[in-house]
Amino acid sequence: MLNRRNVLAAFAAAAIGLQGFGMSAAPASAQDIIDASLRLKWLTQAQFAGFYVALEKGYYKEEGINLTINPGGPNLLTENLVATGADTFGLSGGTDSVFAARDKGMPVVCIGVSHQQTPFVFVSHKDGSVQKVEDFKDRKITTWFTGANHVLSAMLSKVGVDPKSADIQPQQVSVTPFVDKQIDVVTATRYNELYVINQRVGKDNLNLFVPEDSGVSFPRDTLIVSEQTATEKPELVERFLRASVKGWKEAFANEKEAIDIIMKIAPTLDRAQQEFMLKEVKTLMVAGKASTDGLFTIDKAAVGSANDLLAQYGVISKPVDLDKAFNSSFIDKIPAEEKRL
Amino acid sequence: MSGIKASAASLPVFSTGRVYAAIKPILWLTLGLAVIEATVVLFEIRPYYLPRPSAIAANIVATPGAYISGLWRTVLETALGFVAGSVFGVAIAIVFHRWTLLRELFFPLFVVSQTIPVIAFGAVVVLWFGNTLFAKAVISFYISFLPVTVNTLLGFNSVDPRQVQLMRSFGAKDGQILRRIYLPAALPQLFVALKLASSLALVGAIVGEWFGDTTGLGVLLLQAMYNENVVGIWATIVVSACLGMGLYSLVALAERRIVFWGNEQ
Numbered sequence: 001m002l003n004r005r006n007v008l009a010a011f012a013a014a015a016i017g018l019q020g021f022g023m024s025a026a027p028a029s030a031q032d033i034i035d036a037s038l039r040l041k042w043l044t045q046a047q048f049a050g051f052y053v054a055l056e057k058g059y060y061k062e063e064g065i066n067l068t069i070n071p072g073g074p075n076l077l078t079e080n081l082v083a084t085g086a087d088t089f090g091l092s093g094g095t096d097s098v099f100a101a102r103d104k105g106m107p108v109v110c111i112g113v114s115h116q117q118t119p120f121v122f123v124s125h126k127d128g129s130v131q132k133v134e135d136f137k138d139r140k141i142t143t144w145f146t147g148a149n150h151v152l153s154a155m156l157s158k159v160g161v162d163p164k165s166a167d168i169q170p171q172q173v174s175v176t177p178f179v180d181k182q183i184d185v186v187t188a189t190r191y192n193e194l195y196v197i198n199q200r201v202g203k204d205n206l207n208l209f210v211p212e213d214s215g216v217s218f219p220r221d222t223l224i225v226s227e228q229t230a231t232e233k234p235e236l237v238e239r240f241l242r243a244s245v246k247g248w249k250e251a252f253a254n255e256k257e258a259i260d261i262i263m264k265i266a267p268t269l270d271r272a273q274q275e276f277m278l279k280e281v282k283t284l285m286v287a288g289k290a291s292t293d294g295l296f297t298i299d300k301a302a303v304g305s306a307n308d309l310l311a312q313y314g315v316i317s318k319p320v321d322l323d324k325a326f327n328s329s330f331i332d333k334i335p336a337e338e339k340r341l
Numbered sequence: 342m343s344g345i346k347a348s349a350a351s352l353p354v355f356s357t358g359r360v361y362a363a364i365k366p367i368l369w370l371t372l373g374l375a376v377i378e379a380t381v382v383l384f385e386i387r388p389y390y391l392p393r394p395s396a397i398a399a400n401i402v403a404t405p406g407a408y409i410s411g412l413w414r415t416v417l418e419t420a421l422g423f424v425a426g427s428v429f430g431v432a433i434a435i436v437f438h439r440w441t442l443l444r445e446l447f448f449p450l451f452v453v454s455q456t457i458p459v460i461a462f463g464a465v466v467v468l469w470f471g472n473t474l475f476a477k478a479v480i481s482f483y484i485s486f487l488p489v490t491v492n493t494l495l496g497f498n499s500v501d502p503r504q505v506q507l508m509r510s511f512g513a514k515d516g517q518i519l520r521r522i523y524l525p526a527a528l529p530q531l532f533v534a535l536k537l538a539s540s541l542a543l544v545g546a547i548v549g550e551w552f553g554d555t556t557g558l559g560v561l562l563l564q565a566m567y568n569e570n571v572v573g574i575w576a577t578i579v580v581s582a583c584l585g586m587g588l589y590s591l592v593a594l595a596e597r598r599i600v601f602w603g604n605e606q
Contacts, residue, residue: 043564044555070472073553073563075464086468173566176389196569267404268561268573 037068039078039087044266046277049258054247056261063239083108094220095306096147102325103316107227110326112296114221116288120189122209130184133159139184142171148187150313155214191280217302237330245295294339298328392572400576415546415558422481423542430489438497467552477549484545485538492534496527532596539588
């Protein structure tokens with residue numbers, strides 16, 4: 001009996017899912033509430049707190065959007081899901097993944113940049129052999145081959161070290177090999193891996209190498225929509241951004257409550273780690289141009305430098321047309337004072 | 342932990358009554374856990390490598406809601422995928438057995454389908470079915486049906502053709518022969534496959550949950566893995582193992598009830 005009910009429920013759910021194809025943003029009822037979904041780049045965590053706060057507090061409802069937040073996962077490419085219309089909005093990997101998608105001809109547009117600075121740093125042991133970027137030569141380094149490797153190459157080239165002279169390996173999930181000193185340099189996002197490394201090695205025993213110090217910038221965590229949504233429903237995009245900005249401001253104004261909301265959805269998370277994450281995410285989101293122009297500002301200069309970097313290393317066949325890939329008209333409609341913290 | 346239980350089960354049994362038989366697995370399990378706990382403490386194994394069993398238990402008890410709702414969700418996905426996979430597997434076996442041409446045409450395709458890694462296939466399933474329970478059940482179905490088909494076909498082949506000829510000479514129809522001879526003959530083999538499929542379906546459901554979901558054991562596993570929450574990883578492994586053993590025992594119980602004559606021919 002129970003089984004049959006579940007089968008039916010599953011079929012119903014699947015039917016709704018199918019219906020959502022390509023028209024997930026179609027008006028759902030006479031009350032002019034629009035169904036839409038946001039696909040995150042990863043599982044529920046404080047990195048996405050603002051969206052969850054906006055949802056919990058009904059900010060999306062106030063803007064007439066019935067939003068569903070879908071978490072991401074490994075092997076799920078947000079650009080793909082947004083380009084096919086399976087999801088309306090996406091918080092995708094970053095400028096790197098947007099460029100790669102545009103280079104492949106995927107019709108996605110970035111409507112806002114969340115992390116204004118490179119969110120990851122390279123870390124070495126203070127008592128180890130790597131004290132400055134020049135020391136990376138001949139050392140064992142692990143990094144992510146999804147863009148971070150090119151940031152590393154650029155940093156090395158700037159100080160005259162041939163990237164090929166370093167032993168650069170793909171980085172696995174765990175930072176344990178670094179903690180155990182099996183490798184010399186590890187890549188760490190400021191909001192996640194760095195927390196684990198700080199806990200296990202001690203903050204004072206680490207050297208941090210910041211890409212911006214080498215003049216390399218790689219903004220990440222980009223909000224994207226399909227070209228179709230951008231041209232056919234500009235007001236939906238604008239309303240989504242307004243509610244999201246409001247949610248993020250609320251999350252930063254009341255961090256404890258924001259963490260409560262996240263912990264309610266994912267109770268097995270480590271609260272202290274999530275609090276650290278929110279603080280770090282805040283630093284990244286209000287850095288650079290966002291300090292004057294507000295959250296989700298698209299800094300064309302920073303984005304452009306990432307564009308050149310990727311083209312230089314042959315990741316994309318040629319520099320992408322920035323104005324087509326990054327549309328700041330939606331976020332610019334919201335006055336700066338509303339977006340600033 | 343399942344290894345300990347299995348080795349305990351294979352030990353010679355000196356039966357001293359029913360009570361002992363009933364509590365024996367629990368005794369062995371407790372003893373095994375105590376040994377692990379003592380080993381970890383004595384040799385000062387760092388929690389990143391192997392946390393103490395008591396720490397794992399404490400982790401589950403600290404947020405029971407997450408584990409219970411995760412378990413329930415995964416059970417539903419697994420059950421749906423398992424039942425669909427088993428029914429489809431048997432049905433395809435019947436079709437392939439009845440129409441040999443179809444088997445020659447399509448069986449290789451089925452085998453090829455199993456060589457595609459689920460990880461590659463999962464992203465497509467999410468694209469098609471979204472973040473629904475149904476999508477996870479599809480993955481679970483996908484990796485559980487082939488063993489059922491293969492084993493059922495094997496069971497069908499074990500039927501003595503003279504028995505079938507005898508039935509035919511009495512004017513039995515195809516459906517009757519299927520029900521009276523082929524299916525009963527295939528049952529022992531089928532249950533071997535179902536036991537396999539129950540574990541595979543669970544794996545399918547857990548992997549399916551890695552493609553963007555909010556609840557389920559797979560989500561807990563992924564979250565723990567990427568936050569380097571080793572105790573959390575182990576807690577999820579323990580819960581998944583219990584679920585796997587539970588499903589397996591259910592199928593084994595059904596086997597003992599249905600195939601009461603055992604595997605003898």
